[in-house]
Amino acid sequence: MAHQSLRSNIMHFDTLALRAGNQPDPIGAVVPPIYLSVKFERDENYEYGAGYEYSRGKNPNRDTLERALAILENGQTAVCFGSGQAATMTLLQALGPGDHVVLPRDAYFNTPNLVEHVFHGWGLTYTRVDMADLDAVKAALHENTRLVWTETPSNPRLTMTDLLFVSQLAHDAGAAVVCDNTWATPVLQRPLALNCDIVMHSTTKYLNGHNDVLGGALVFRDGESALAQRVRFLQRMAGAVPSPFDCWLTLRGLKTLALRVRAQTQTAQKVAEYLATHPAIERVYYPGLPTHPDYELARQQMDAPGAMLSVDVKGGAANAIAVCQKTQLFVKATSLGGVESLIEHRATVEGITPQTPVNLLRMSIGLEHPDDLIQDLAQALG
Numbered sequence: 110m111a112h113q114s115l116r117s118n119i120m121h122f123d124t125l126a127l128r129a130g131n132q133p134d135p136i137g138a139v140v141p142p143i144y145l146s147v148k149f150e151r152d153e154n155y156e157y158g159a160g161y162e163y164s165r166g167k168n169p170n171r172d173t174l175e176r177a178l179a180i181l182e183n184g185q186t187a188v189c190f191g192s193g194q195a196a197t198m199t200l201l202q203a204l205g206p207g208d209h210v211v212l213p214r215d216a217y218f219n220t221p222n223l224v225e226h227v228f229h230g231w232g233l234t235y236t237r238v239d240m241a242d243l244d245a246v247k248a249a250l251h252e253n254t255r256l257v258w259t260e261t262p263s264n265p266r267l268t269m270t271d272l273l274f275v276s277q278l279a280h281d282a283g284a285a286v287v288c289d290n291t292w293a294t295p296v297l298q299r300p301l302a303l304n305c306d307i308v309m310h311s312t313t314k315y316l317n318g319h320n321d322v323l324g325g326a327l328v329f330r331d332g333e334s335a336l337a338q339r340v341r342f343l344q345r346m347a348g349a350v351p352s353p354f355d356c357w358l359t360l361r362g363l364k365t366l367a368l369r370v371r372a373q374t375q376t377a378q379k380v381a382e383y384l385a386t387h388p389a390i391e392r393v394y395y396p397g398l399p400t401h402p403d404y405e406l407a408r409q410q411m412d413a414p415g416a417m418l419s420v421d422v423k424g425g426a427a428n429a430i431a432v433c434q435k436t437q438l439f440v441k442a443t444s445l446g447g448v449e450s451l452i453e454h455r456a457t458v459e460g461i462t463p464q465t466p467v468n469l470l471r472m473s474i475g476l477e478h479p480d481d482l483i484q485d486l487a488q489a490l491g
């Protein structure tokens with residue numbers, strides 16, 4: 110079924126996620142083949158009739174993934190990359206010296222790191238603000254602001270950004286808004302419907318969902334915009350592209366995205382409620398708890414609060430690390446969004462200048478039974 114007719118004929122996200130990566134195949138294959146060929150041969154007219162020449166520029170599996178992601182985020186075009194960071198880097202590369210970017214204070218730490226340690230040296234200026242403080246966001250917008258970066262819920266403190274409001278402020282100042290929707294996924298939050306211009310994904314996380322692919326994507330509301338065109342040019346020119354097999358695996362992951370994210374979210378809610386009552390826990394960061402400062406915003410902006418949560422453990426860094434060490438079912442690894450539950454001491458991951466409380470543990474809730482996860486935490490917390 111063609112891209113546009115798929116979007117207009119099938120209304121439910123679950124069905125779209127299942128079918129968006131299916132393509133009509135000349136011999137009737139239900140699952141698309143993987144095109145490993147880097148080169149494509151010219152036809153009898155000495156043309157590339159099918160549009161494929163060299164797979165840095167264009168590859169059938171990448172095309173299919175890009176079409177599927179555009180459908181799921183309801184954008185006009187998607188551009189895929191070899192990692193989330195490659196997607197972020199390419200969007201920043203599309204800006205120029207003297208341009209200004211507004212960055213959130215709480216975000217995946219390597220997003221501001223990329224601006225501060227790479228692009229600042231190339232003349233990009235930036236201001237970091239608390240995205241919940243709308244006066245501060247307004248004050249940070251300058252004449253040369255091209256981009257406002259949002260990430261909601263944020264990594265690792267799960268703060269929420271009011272996307273409609275921030276988009277209004279940014280557009281009034283002539284800037285575009287990008288939302289890193291990695292943690293929410295389009296199952297739970299649709300930034301383009303909240304007036305953002307671009308959605309960014311680390312497809313490494315929920316979209317692939319099985320901890321076995323690195324990938325990233327940018328989805329544009331306006332595929333003809335100068336920024337979208339420049340990003341597409343840089344993708345093909347600079348070549349930070351995903352492999353055909355990784356695209357194929359991510360497409361397979363998309364088929365179960367809605368089921369996984371909803372089930373993982375239900376379990377996360379139970380785990381968060383359990384941890385909120387535990388005497389060894391100082392604080393739970395989860396927007397599905399009424400005690401979370403952004404509980405109401407999360408209810409308005411998301412279909413459900415998602416499957417990520419963080420906690421501050423009483424007694425400092427040593428106690429937090431000890432809890433991690435004692436878990437048996439939770440996998441002690443970084444990253445998120447896969448079917449296995451992961452736990453990590455975030456400050457250790459962030460290195461010598463951690464931006465996170467030293468007693469914070471971050472958990473990515475997977476598809477295990479909630480009672481088994483709670484039992485594991487109970488024994489680890491003592």
Ligand code: PLP
Nearest residue numbers: 192193194217264291311313324
């Ligand atoms: N954005 C968020 C919210 C993330 O959590 C991450 C990685 O953890 C990234 C971006 C970077 O993605 P990748 O690791 O695929 O480069």
